[in-house]
Amino acid sequence: MTPVLEMQNVTKCFGGLRAVKGVSLEMNAGEILFIIGPNGAGKTTVFNLISGFLHPDEGVILFQGKNISRMAPHRAARLGIGRTFQIVKPLPSLTVLQNVMLGAFMHTGNLSHAESEAAKILDFLQMSHLSKFSARGLPLAALKRLEIARALATKPKLILLDEVVSGLTTSEALALAELVKRLPEWGVSVVGGVEHVMQVVMKIADRVIVLDYGAKIAEGSPAEVVKLPVVVEAYLGPKYKELTQ
Ligand SMILES: Nc1ncnc2c1ncn2[C@@H]1O[C@H](COP(=O)(O)OP(=O)(O)O)[C@@H](O)[C@H]1O
Ligand SMILES: [Mg+2]
Numbered sequence: 198m199t200p201v202l203e204m205q206n207v208t209k210c211f212g213g214l215r216a217v218k219g220v221s222l223e224m225n226a227g228e229i230l231f232i233i234g235p236n237g238a239g240k241t242t243v244f245n246l247i248s249g250f251l252h253p254d255e256g257v258i259l260f261q262g263k264n265i266s267r268m269a270p271h272r273a274a275r276l277g278i279g280r281t282f283q284i285v286k287p288l289p290s291l292t293v294l295q296n297v298m299l300g301a302f303m304h305t306g307n308l309s310h311a312e313s314e315a316a317k318i319l320d321f322l323q324m325s326h327l328s329k330f331s332a333r334g335l336p337l338a339a340l341k342r343l344e345i346a347r348a349l350a351t352k353p354k355l356i357l358l359d360e361v362v363s364g365l366t367t368s369e370a371l372a373l374a375e376l377v378k379r380l381p382e383w384g385v386s387v388v389g390g391v392e393h394v395m396q397v398v399m400k401i402a403d404r405v406i407v408l409d410y411g412a413k414i415a416e417g418s419p420a421e422v423v424k425l426p427v428v429v430e431a432y433l434g435p436k437y438k439e440l441t442q
Contacts, residue, residue, distance in 0.1 A: 199262040201226050201355055201386045202247065207256035209242055216242045218411040219256070224404075226354075229378065229387040231398045231419075234408035240390035243408075244357045247388070248280045249273035261354065274303065279353030279385070281344035281361060289333035293343055294319065296332050300350025311350075318346045321383075322376060338369040342376075349383060356380060358389040362397050370394055374401050395423065 200223045209217040217239045224230050232240050245251040247258060249270040258266045265273055279300075287296045297315035298308075305311050319325045322342045327335065332343060341361060348356050361377065362370035378401040380387050391398060398405060398419055405422045407415040415425050422428055 198225065200224055200259075201228075201261060202388070203257075203259040204243075204247070205257045205259070207243075207246060207253045207258060209239075209246060209251060210254050216411050217246065217253075220408070220411070220413050221256075222406055222413070222416075224386055224388070226386055227381040229381065229389070229401055229403045230406065231389045231391060231402040231404075232406045232408060233391055233393075233395070233398060233422075236392055237410075238408040239411040240392075240408060241359055242411075244280060244359045244388070244390060247273075247355075248278050248357060274351060274353075277352070277354035278357065279348035279351045279355070280357035281341075281348050281359060285337075285340040285344050287332040287335075287340065287343050287347070289331065291332055292328065293324065293330050293332055293335070293339075293346075294328040296343060297346045297350045300347040303351045315346070315350055318349050321349075321379075322346050337364050338366075338373070341365065341373060345376075345380075349380070349385070353385050356385045356387050358387060360391060361389055362394050363392060367396070370397050371400070373397075377401055395419075399423070 202224045204220055204222045206219050206221055207217055208215060208219055232243060234240055246253055249268045252267050257264060260276060260278060294315055297318055298311040301311035301314040319328055322345060324339060324342050327339055362373055374397040402419050405419050406413055407422060407428050415422050415428050
């Protein structure tokens with residue numbers, strides 16, 4: 198079967214800085230992949246490359262076998278690549294429901310269809326009670342869910358979740374993780390990116406890729422990856438050793 202996403206030897210430079218260095222990855226339909234690494238490791242740059250906000254200097258990105266390396270973001274979105282942003286940006290003057298409907302308008306021009314799709318997604322994300330609220334002033338945990346809802350409403354095949362649980366309390370993060378784990382029920386594959394919050398990654402990722410200064414230094418199941426000395430020492434620190442025991 199053709200992988201949903203393939204990155205082959207992708208490099209991206211900003212001036213003299215090689216933010217992503219020869220990264221290759223492959224993922225299959227329905228998979229949940231997490232990219233971990235500290236601030237500056239290149240996670241957001243990888244998301245920007247996949248979603249067409251940036252283009253690689255070297256290497257190729259394939260989505261369902263199609264070369265999308267030079268594709269503009271709106272075309273990548275139409276093709277089925279949805280994303281959330283590390284800095285959440287809903288339209289504050291619209292309600293929660295209207296924000297999600299905007300996503301649905303990518304594939305339907307019918308108002309009531311868009312509304313029922315949006316309502317279903319809000320129900321799944323356990324935020325129906327917020328439907329009529331303005332997006333302005335929502336707490337961060339609700340804003341993070343709204344970002345996912347908006348992306349899901351575009352009916353993506355692949356959804357990119359950049360720092361989806363950052364800034365949340367542990368219980369908020371774990372509750373959201375339960376929902377992220379169920380995203381494949383919507384026919385999407387998931388690529389998440391997190392700086393630390395290993396607890397979440399351990400719970401929901403099928404596979405983990407570790408970035409170190411833009412290079413992939415490890416890949417495997419969460420349980421395998423947290424045991425690797427290079428990961429423990431370079432990233433997670435001694436306190437994470439207990440997770441592996
Ligand atoms: N638009 C940009 N211009 C210049 N440097 C950038 C840009 N975006 C990211 N960088 C740099 O690239 C490196 C990787 O950043 P980023 O992908 O945001 O990492 P992460 O998401 O893992 O924290 C960092 O050193 C960052 O400062
Ligand atoms: Mg980032």
